[in-house]
Amino acid sequence: MPALEINNLKKIYPNKLEALKGIDLNVNQGDFFALLGPNGAGKSTTIGIICGLVNKTSGAIKVFGHDIDSENSAAKSCIGIVPQEINFSQFETCLGIVLNQGGYYGIKRRVAMKRAEKYLGKLGLWERRNEYSRNLSGGMKRRLMIARALIHEPKMLILDEPTAGVDVELRRSMWDFLIDLNQQGTTIVLTTHYLEEAESLCKNIAIIDQGKIVEDTSMKQLLSKLDKETFFFDLVEPITMLPDLNGLSSKLIDPTTVEIEILRKDNINQVFDIFSSNNINVCSMRNKSSRLEELFLDLLDNNNRTD
Amino acid sequence: MPLQSLFIPFSTIVIKEVSRFMRIWVQTIVPPAISMTLYFVIFGSLIGPRIGTMNGFDYIDYIAPGIIMMSIINNAYANVVSSFYGAKFQRHIEEILVAPIPNFIILAGYVTGGVVRGFLVGMVVTIVALFFTDLHLHSFTITIAVVLMTSIVFSLAGMINAIFANKFDDISIIPTFVLTPLIYLGGVFYSIDLLPEFWQKVSAFNPILYMVNAFRYGMLGESDISITHAFIMLIIFTITLLIVSLQLLNRGVGIKS
Structure with missing residues (x-):
């Protein structure tokens, strides 16, 4: 019951x-x-x-x-x-x-x-x-x-x-x-x-x-069901331009913060590899929002589109 | 449902109601005592001797039952209308609505609160009256029965007013524009025999006339209306208002969206 x-x-x-x-x-x-x-x-x-x-x-x-x-x-x-x-x-x-x-x-x-x-x-x-x-x-x-x-x-x-x-x-x-x-x-x-x-x-x-x-x-x-997550990468040294990130959706928020959207099928190590090869050091990384929040917004967006 | 599970919520509402008006006794018990003292001073002691007698009684003796009844009516009504509307306004009526309490118990609890305040204020005003005149008591049973039924009727009326009220203005409009005129025209200060025949017939539509006269009969043994007729009207008012207020609560009017 x-x-x-x-x-x-x-x-x-x-x-x-x-x-x-x-x-x-x-x-x-x-x-x-x-x-x-x-x-x-x-x-x-x-x-x-x-x-x-x-x-x-x-x-x-x-x-x-x-x-x-x-x-x-x-x-x-x-x-x-x-x-x-x-x-x-x-x-x-x-x-x-x-x-x-x-x-x-x-x-x-x-x-x-x-x-x-x-x-x-x-x-x-x-x-x-x-x-x-x-x-x-x-x-x-x-x-x-x-x-x-x-x-x-x-x-x-x-x-x-x-x-x-x-x-x-x-x-x-x-x-x-x-x-x-x-x-x-x-x-x-x-x-x-x-x-x-x-x-x-x-x-x-x-x-x-x-x-x-x-x-x-x-x-x-x-x-x-979450197929992508958005992360913030905090950099040790400021940068003026982002390196090529193999087509990943990315944005330089400020000289020491990079926002990158990573799909579930993508390997997050590639980001670190690219940063390392460009002498960019990462001191920390974090989720932009909670995983549920991203899903929640997606679901509401889908629902609005079907109405 | 076991009787105890009905009695506990009922007594909780009653105790809460009585505590509420006792906590603010300066606002609930003292004002009627003061205003009724003024009535006795002005209409009884100062103007009364010049009027002489009314239906064979000294004027102060004649108006004393009406003045006591006026305070009972006002306070029974005011208690329920202000308490129930206050609970709606502050939303703590929801505490009762979410609990497994049948609507007739909610109604009985609030009405009992109104009746207790009506009785209490009635007793205070009676004590005040004793400073001005010797009160008679023709029939204890009739007197108590009339007080009980009248305070029930006006507690129910207060409940209906509170159910429909959406703002504080709504709980003062009825007492000011309906209740007060009906009380003053309900034979508190005069016998309807003094009125022209047309106005005597109009007065017969005023429910307070029956209550004041039945109470006066209980105290003085004198009434403009037959006591049987007065009781029949009181029973009709009680049953009608009981059915209406219970229906409103069952439908959730004013308390559920």
């Missing part, structure tokens, strides 16, 4: 905007799943429908086998949601927010208090439990939303861009927390703009664009 099963899901908003054009999606139990797409692709609409915040136009969704229409309560009990926007009361304390959420899920106060201590503690907020939520920093507010989403210990956690606007250190600690949670059996569905995040964390991936799923596969398979 999949953790999440979406069949032919359509959403047309009252202003006639067709946000979802019949998407199908399966997320397996225990998966760490990425749902990627540009702004306005339909990610948040999909998540909103799964969680009961958006009315669907047609289609079916099952969460751990529970239909969201006929077994709404059972389906909702399996889901924890961390939304994109801050959506808790600014006039309540951190502890109050988490305990109330437990109450909404029918969890006794005594049990909710233990879980609040556990999750607020793990997310570094227990010391600030009695502070009003409005006094927290942006990163703390995001962590508070994660603690709130876990108070009923859901089987599936959905995070809609959880690390948007969060500094690098905090983002890494949130990744570790999510990896740990996933290893304990919680299915995680993540939308993010940071493709590096999806590449590092997720086992499977779906890409949504203009209300359609344009790719639904494993991260490994998707990355194997």
Whole structure:
């Protein structure tokens, strides 16, 4: 039984905007799943429908086998949601927010208090439990939303861009927390703009664009489709002109930085050979962007061309 | 669904609602006490003796039930409309919408919050009234039943207003332009027998007339309207608003896109 099963899901908003054009999606139990797409692709609409915040136009969704229409309560009990926007009361304390959420899920106060201590503690907020939520920093507010989403210990956690606007250190600690949670059996569905995040964390991936799923596969398979990569080469000494690079697409960004596009079938050693024969010394090299980012842009480009 | 799994979310909403208005008691409990004190001073103590009696009662005794009822109506309405719209505005209504809570429990929780505030403010204003006059109590049961039903009706009305509201203006338009005129023309300060026959018939369309008179009957044993008629109207208002607000929540009007 999949953790999440979406069949032919359509959403047309009252202003006639067709946000979802019949998407199908399966997320397996225990998966760490990425749902990627540009702004306005339909990610948040999909998540909103799964969680009961958006009315669907047609289609079916099952969460751990529970239909969201006929077994709404059972389906909702399996889901924890961390939304994109801050959506808790600014006039309540951190502890109050988490305990109330437990109450909404029918969890006794005594049990909710233990879980609040556990999750607020793990997310570094227990010391600030009695502070009003409005006094927290942006990163703390995001962590508070994660603690709130876990108070009923859901089987599936959905995070809609959880690390948007969060500094690098905090983002890494949130990744570790999510990896740990996933290893304990919680299915995680993540939308993010940071493709590096999806590449590092997720086992499977779906890409949504203009209300359609344009790719639904494993991260490994998707990355194997990449037929070219762009690298930056940092040079020891400045140069004024690039040597002939056997027809490879290349650009001198500045006197000490060269950008070269290398196809999968090409041998990267040839670049070093040419540089060496021209007395050009390379001190470092790096990817221009993450591999997933290049694929992502290619897929969206293809989708736009076929429309 | 087990009863306990319904009771916990219900009590959570109620406790949250009551804590909310108690936390800001200076904004929620004190103002009605002050404004109603002014009513008693001006209309009861200063102008009242010059008016004399109304339907056989001293004027201050006659208006006291109406003034108490006015504060109950205003506060039951204000509590739900401001709290539910505030939750929509700050988006923390989503905390409730994502949880497995049936809509009737959400409605019951918010309405109970409104009823508790209505009762509390009603009690405060009653205590204020005792400084100006000796209150009568004709029927405790009728008095409590009317307060309960009236605060339910206006909590439900506040919920409907909040559901449709898209901006803060929308939650002040109805109380200012609809509720206040209906309260003042609902027999709080006068008997409708004083009105010309045409305006008496027009007054029969004002729901607050039935509530004020039923409450006055509970306290003084005197009413412009038959108590049975008043209760029938209260039951009709309660059921109608209950059905409408539940339907709106079920359809997700104003809260789901």
